[in-house]
Amino acid sequence: MAWYDEDSWATAAFAPKGSTIAITFLLAVLLPILLHQFIYRKATPTTLPSFLLIGPSGAGKTAFLTLTERKVVAQTHTSTAPLAVELLLPEGHTPQSSHYRSPGDPAYERSRQFQLNDTPGHGKLRHFATTQLANPTNVRGIIFVVDAAAVAEEAGLNETAEYLHDVLLALQKRYTGATSSKGPKEIPVLVAANKMDLFTALPPHLVAQQLEKAISEVRKSRAKGLKDSGPALGGEDDSLDEDREWLGEGGEGSFEFAQMEEVGTTVTVQGGNVIGGDGVDVKSWYEWIAAQL
Amino acid sequence: MLDTFEILTTSGVVLWSRRYSPVGPHVINSLIRDVFIEERVPLHQDDAGSKPAYRKEGYTLKWTTAKDLGLIFVAVYQSLVHMTWIDKLLDNIRALFVGLYGEQLSSKHGSVLNCDKFAPYFERQIQDLEGQSDSGFSAPGTKLTPPSSTDNESADESVPTVPLQKLQKPLYDTSADSTPVPTPDTSRPSTPAQSHLLAGKAGPGGKLSRRNKKKFAASSAPVSSGDEASVKRKGKGSAKKNRVWGDFGAEEDDPSVVLDYSQSDLGDEAPEGEALAEINPESWGSRTGKGQFVLKDLDMEMDQIIAEQNAKKEAPASAASGGGLVGSSLGAIGGLFRNVVGGKTLTEEDLAKPLKGMEDHLLKKNVAREAAVRLCDSVKRDLVGLKTSSFTTVEATIRTSMEKALAKILTPTSSLDLLREIQTVNAAGRPYVLSIVGVNGVGKSTNLSKIAFFLLQNHHRVLIAAADTFRSGAVEQLRVHVRNLQELSKREGGQVDLFEKGYGKDAANIAADAVAHAAKTDFNVVLIDTAGRRHNDQRLMSSLEKFGKLAKPDKILMVGEALVGSDSVAQARNFNQSFGPGRGLDGFVISKCDTVGDMVGTLVSMVHATGIPVVFLGVGQHYADLRGLNVESVCRLLMS
Numbered sequence: 001m002a003w004y005d006e007d008s009w010a011t012a013a014f015a016p017k018g019s020t021i022a023i024t025f026l027l028a029v030l031l032p033i034l035l036h037q038f039i040y041r042k043a044t045p046t047t048l049p050s051f052l053l054i055g056p057s058g059a060g061k062t063a064f065l066t067l068t069e070r071k072v073v074a075q076t077h078t079s080t081a082p083l084a085v086e087l088l089l090p091e092g093h094t095p096q097s098s099h100y101r102s103p104g105d106p107a108y109e110r111s112r113q114f115q116l117n118d119t120p121g122h123g124k125l126r127h128f129a130t131t132q133l134a135n136p137t138n139v140r141g142i143i144f145v146v147d148a149a150a151v152a153e154e155a156g157l158n159e160t161a162e163y164l165h166d167v168l169l170a171l172q173k174r175y176t177g178a179t180s181s182k183g184p185k186e187i188p189v190l191v192a193a194n195k196m197d198l199f200t201a202l203p204p205h206l207v208a209q210q211l212e213k214a215i216s217e218v219r220k221s222r223a224k225g226l227k228d229s230g231p232a233l234g235g236e237d238d239s240l241d242e243d244r245e246w247l248g249e250g251g252e253g254s255f256e257f258a259q260m261e262e263v264g265t266t267v268t269v270q271g272g273n274v275i276g277g278d279g280v281d282v283k284s285w286y287e288w289i290a291a292q293l
Numbered sequence: 294m295l296d297t298f299e300i301l302t303t304s305g306v307v308l309w310s311r312r313y314s315p316v317g318p319h320v321i322n323s324l325i326r327d328v329f330i331e332e333r334v335p336l337h338q339d340d341a342g343s344k345p346a347y348r349k350e351g352y353t354l355k356w357t358t359a360k361d362l363g364l365i366f367v368a369v370y371q372s373l374v375h376m377t378w379i380d381k382l383l384d385n386i387r388a389l390f391v392g393l394y395g396e397q398l399s400s401k402h403g404s405v406l407n408c409d410k411f412a413p414y415f416e417r418q419i420q421d422l423e424g425q426s427d428s429g430f431s432a433p434g435t436k437l438t439p440p441s442s443t444d445n446e447s448a449d450e451s452v453p454t455v456p457l458q459k460l461q462k463p464l465y466d467t468s469a470d471s472t473p474v475p476t477p478d479t480s481r482p483s484t485p486a487q488s489h490l491l492a493g494k495a496g497p498g499g500k501l502s503r504r505n506k507k508k509f510a511a512s513s514a515p516v517s518s519g520d521e522a523s524v525k526r527k528g529k530g531s532a533k534k535n536r537v538w539g540d541f542g543a544e545e546d547d548p549s550v551v552l553d554y555s556q557s558d559l560g561d562e563a564p565e566g567e568a569l570a571e572i573n574p575e576s577w578g579s580r581t582g583k584g585q586f587v588l589k590d591l592d593m594e595m596d597q598i599i600a601e602q603n604a605k606k607e608a609p610a611s612a613a614s615g616g617g618l619v620g621s622s623l624g625a626i627g628g629l630f631r632n633v634v635g636g637k638t639l640t641e642e643d644l645a646k647p648l649k650g651m652e653d654h655l656l657k658k659n660v661a662r663e664a665a666v667r668l669c670d671s672v673k674r675d676l677v678g679l680k681t682s683s684f685t686t687v688e689a690t691i692r693t694s695m696e697k698a699l700a701k702i703l704t705p706t707s708s709l710d711l712l713r714e715i716q717t718v719n720a721a722g723r724p725y726v727l728s729i730v731g732v733n734g735v736g737k738s739t740n741l742s743k744i745a746f747f748l749l750q751n752h753h754r755v756l757i758a759a760a761d762t763f764r765s766g767a768v769e770q771l772r773v774h775v776r777n778l779q780e781l782s783k784r785e786g787g788q789v790d791l792f793e794k795g796y797g798k799d800a801a802n803i804a805a806d807a808v809a810h811a812a813k814t815d816f817n818v819v820l821i822d823t824a825g826r827r828h829n830d831q832r833l834m835s836s837l838e839k840f841g842k843l844a845k846p847d848k849i850l851m852v853g854e855a856l857v858g859s860d861s862v863a864q865a866r867n868f869n870q871s872f873g874p875g876r877g878l879d880g881f882v883i884s885k886c887d888t889v890g891d892m893v894g895t896l897v898s899m900v901h902a903t904g905i906p907v908v909f910l911g912v913g914q915h916y917a918d919l920r921g922l923n924v925e926s927v928c929r930l931l932m933s
Contacts, residue, residue: 058322062305070405077318078325079305081363118304122330123706127697154717162708221712224751226909228923 048086049293050115050138054129054167055145056159057121060194063274064145065118067282073275079120082128086115093286095293114140114293126163133170141188141292142167143285148193148201148271151210161214164191165222168215168260168267169247175263176245183264190288191257191269197276204271208257211269216255219247295376296352296369298415300390300408303329303363309390309408311415316352316369324354324367331706331904332671344380348372357383359391361678362398366390378422385418385599392598414595639676639687647688648673651695658931660894661859664901671698692932699928702897705906709880709921711848712751715818718847724756724811726819726844728804729882730837730868731852733825736884736911738767740852741822742774744882744909746916748818749778749787756816758807759793760800760840763824768793771822781916790816800824800836804844821846828867841872848879850908853899855889865902880908887912891930896922 003010013020053061057078066074068087089095089112101108115138119129132139144164150156171187178184193207202210223246248259257267270284299310299321324347347354353372358365366387368379394408648669655665672694681690718725727744731737738761745755757775761767775791782789792807804821811819821844826833841849851868853861869877881899889895896907910920 057326066306075307075310075318076305077301077307078322078330079303080325080329081303083302083304083306120305122326124330124701124704126704127700158708158710158713162710217713217716218710221710221716224712225710226747226919226921228921228926 047138048113048115049140050084050117051289051292052129052132052136052139052142053116053118053145054133054142054163055121055192056147056150056156056163057123058150059121059145059147059160060274061118061121061145064143064192064194064282064285065116067274067280068116068286073280078122079118080122080125082120083118084115085118086113088112089114089290089293090286093290096291097293111293114289121163130166130170133167133174136174136187139187141190141289142171143190143192143289145192145194146207146211147195148204148207149195149198151193151207152200152202157210157214158218161211162218164211165215165218165247168265169245171265172247172260172263173245175265186264186266188266188268188292189260190285191267192285193269193271195273195275196271196281197273197278204269207271208269212254212256215247219255294370294374295379295419296371297367298369298382298386299367300386301365301367303365308364308406309411311412320349320352320354320369321367323349324356325365328356329365330701332702344383355379355383357387359387360674362391362395364390364398378425382418382422385422386415388599388602389414389418389595392602417595638680639678639690641673641677643687644673644676644691647691650688651691655894655897655931657892658894659855659858659889659892659898660931661862661898661901663859663862664894664898667901668695668698668702668897696928696932699897699931700924702900703907703922703924703927709906709908711908714847715748715753719817724808724817724819725848726808726821726846727848727850728760728821728823728840728844728846729850729852730823730878731825732828732864735825735852735854735857737761737825737852738770738774738822740882740884740909740911740919741820742771742778743911743916743919745774745778745789745820746781747919748820749782749789750785752786753818754788754816755790755818755820756807756811756814757789757791758804758819758821759791760804760807760821761824762794762796762798762800762803765796767822767824768796778916788816792819801840801843804840808844828864828871834867834871837868837871838873841876849876850880850882851878852882852884853895855883855886855893855895857895859898861895861898862902865899865905869903869905878903878905880906882909882911883907884911886910887918891933893927893930896927897931 002008005011053065055061062076062079062083063073065083065085066072066076068090069085071090088109095111098105098108098111101111117132119126119132133142144167146160146164147156151160168189171189174184174187191208191211193202193204195201196203248255249262257269260267268288270288272282272285274280274282294313296314297310297312297316299307301307301310301321328347344355344357347356351372352369354367354369356365356367364387366383368383370376370379390408390411393411393414394406397406651672652665652669655668656662660668672691675694675698676690679690681687715725729737729741729744741757745757748755757771759768759771761771772791772793775789778789792803792810794803794806800823807821808819811817823837823840826837828834849872851865853864857864865878865881872878881896883893883896883899886893896910899905900907907922910922912918912920
């Protein structure tokens with residue numbers, strides 16, 4: 001039986017038969033559905049505005065995240081992996097963009113959503129944070145959590161200042177390295193001085209002062225320090241180090257957070273405590289988040 | 294007794310925990326830091342079956358992980374107590390938890406997991422295992438019961454001596470026959486707030502108070518119906534137990550009943566437990582039946598989940614071995630396809646060959662065998678059970694994972710800013726003392742003068758102490774260096790001098806004198822050169838301990854050459870241990886990096902052996918050829 005015979009499949013496929021029509025119809029209806037199922041099986045990536053939680057280990061990043069997520073602080077330990085959680089801005093805070101929306105508006109609910117990205121703070125695991133910093137697609141702001149009690153001591157202050165210096169330098173590089181004339185979108189930084197409930201904690205303005213002073217020191221010793229081994233090991237000539245960049249106004253004088261505004265980064269310092277005997281106080285941080293949304 | 298059991302995620306959130314006595318969070322934090330992040334503690338396994346243990350402040354921690362879900366299960370108990378069933382408990386709990394909440398965990402996007410209902414499962418596991426260990430091989434020390442109590446017959450005789458403990462024991466025994474369990478124990482967990490209150494009850498102390506309660510209860514009036522019901526239920530449920538106790542006399546029976554009531558009274562008065570609420574409205578007889586049913590159900594469910602999880606684990610192995618010719622070839626094609634497209638779940642067999650290749654590659658880069666094996670192991674641990682992401686081959690996945698492992702091992706935990714440290718020490722009013730040790734001919738003096746040059750550029754006043762009193766020409770060599778450095782630093786404003794006492798003197802005393810001299814004459818940094826010594830010569834190495842004690846260096850750096858091969862591990866280890874307990878090396882200077890090209894494996898080997906960071910690299914012959922470590926570039930070189 002050849003394909004051109006009267007009862008072959010080719011003839012049947014083009015004949016006005018009931019079964020052929022039914023198959024064609026089914027195919028026409030089901031194919032797009034199947035294709036859709038296959039291609040859009042994974043949910044489209046959400047483009048929620050996200051905030052990055054950065055800071056040295058033990059500052060209270062994960063605790064803040066759990067507090068925002070479930071209204072109570074869960075017990076936490078040292079993180080070894082990042083965590084991203086989609087959240088709603090707590091009641092009583094209105095996002096900046098929807099001040100004039102009525103509460104019943106569905107867009108209002110949507111504008112209250114945001115994503116919080118927790119990163120491990122241990123020295124060996126900061127690459128999670130730095131990779132996110134290098135390519136901040138949706139990052140609306142960075143919350144740098146600081147242990148206000150640890151900052152009162154030399155060792156804690158140095159560690160915090162060095163980390164903050166690196167974060168700010170990465171932000172500055174992103175601004176100065178931008179190719180468009182307009183410059184990249186601003187990424188503000190909130191220095192969240194946590195653990196205000198502790199007796200030894202410094203008040204927020206002192207935290208800011210100490211950090212500014214310590215960052216100046218870090219910058220100074222970085223300037224004097226040894227060069228990186230990178231080019232030398234790669235066999236390149238490392239006599240040129242023009243591409244080194246200094247935080248703040250060319251690395252001169254003492255560093256102030258206000259200097260960062262020039263490169264599109266506003267630094268705010270707010271106090272709060274995630275855990276505490278007399279209740280939790282993180283209102284000022286939520287206000288800051290609301291202002292960025 | 295178990296102190297704490299916690300189930301936490303790798304992102305640091307505690308999902309479920311049960312504490313019997315307070316254990317500071319820093320204990321588990323240090324476990325995570327030392328074992329999971331820094332991998333500092335060698336995971337020595339006594340035998341294949343047992344899990345590694347980590348000791349901290351009198352506690353022993355045992356743990357297990359569920360890699361794909363990012364879960365860590367930690368059990369904390371006092372090191373004094375020998376607990377044989379912890380491994381089994383960890384395995385069972387993992388199987389249970391993954392079985393019950395695995396889907397929820399992998400599907401959801403957040404840190405919240407409602408696992409209040411997990412408590413009864415946990416309690417049952419504890420009871421089962423405790424009971425097994427007691428009746429099975431009468432583990433000494435797990436309980437304070439005499440060995441005679443292991444079976445019911447002997448229990449009969451020994452009743453009068455320890456009646457109360459005996460009461461608990463048969464209960465556990467009968468529980469193995471899936472007859473009911475004391476209500477208070479099962480109803481307790483359903484009220485989380487209550488568990489804290491009752492935390493102390495589980496230990497031997499609990500028994501003591503129970504005894505008191507008994508005394509009190511014996512004289513007190515009868516109790517309310519609801520509570521009595523729960524008590525009665527227990528008495529009826531375990532018929533075996535009744536028989537045992539009948540011998541002793543009715544008197545003993547009653548107080549025990551009341552005693553248990555008193556405990557449940559304490560626990561369940563205010564917040565009524567689920568189990569109790571369920572039972573209350575029913576009559577006595579069916580109550581027993583009901584209780585039995587509920588508990589049996591839990592038991593069966595538990596066993597089923599554990600069996601399921603175990604079967605799942607064994608499934609891939611059996612599937613690989615089984616299957617006809619067609620099945621295996623189809624699987625091979627599918628595997629190849631998966632390998633290209635991604636989405637393949639990695640097993641140990643998949644990884645074995647590429648990992649071998651990776652190990653050879655590392656060995657070619659002059660990484661010591663030991664370090665290479667460890668790196669490959671950590672990559673394997675990282676990857677087994679994971680799915681490759683789309684369009685990546687197994688090799689590529691291993692590569693990225695290895696890069697990550699290398700970066701992790703090389704990245705220092707704390708800051709290595711020498712200048713700031715000098716500042717801090719000088720602020721305290723004493724000179725900063727840095728000493729250099731190492732094997733012969735690795736470049737100790739050369740690197741010392743490089744560091745001196747670096748410090749002079751930063752306007753420090755440096756005193757170089759010639760504590761190599763052994764090798765001829767060592768002092769003269771330093772004198773030449775100092776003269777050169779004086780010439781070089783004249784314009785810069787730094788100041789440098791040599792402190793020497795000739796040959797043959799005791800190095801430790803010279804070093805101590807140099808520090809005292811520096812403090813007097815206003816030098817703010819002292820650099821001490823030492824004689825080179827073979828790291829496996831005990832006689833030479835023993836003098837280092839005295840040196841460390843007398844000179845009290847703020848920083849001890851060891852110089853190692855990049856040229857050295859697998860000996861680097863032993864060198865680093867021996868030098869690190871030579872300063873006596875409580876003192877070790879603070880960092881490495883890797884010299885002659887310019888002579889090895891991309892074979893910089895020595896860096897990894899040394900850091901692997903000790904967990905101490907690399908501070909400086911020597912990359913040339915000039916004073917200025919000293920560099921800080923750039924982790925990324927080293928990783929790039931090693932992986933190229």
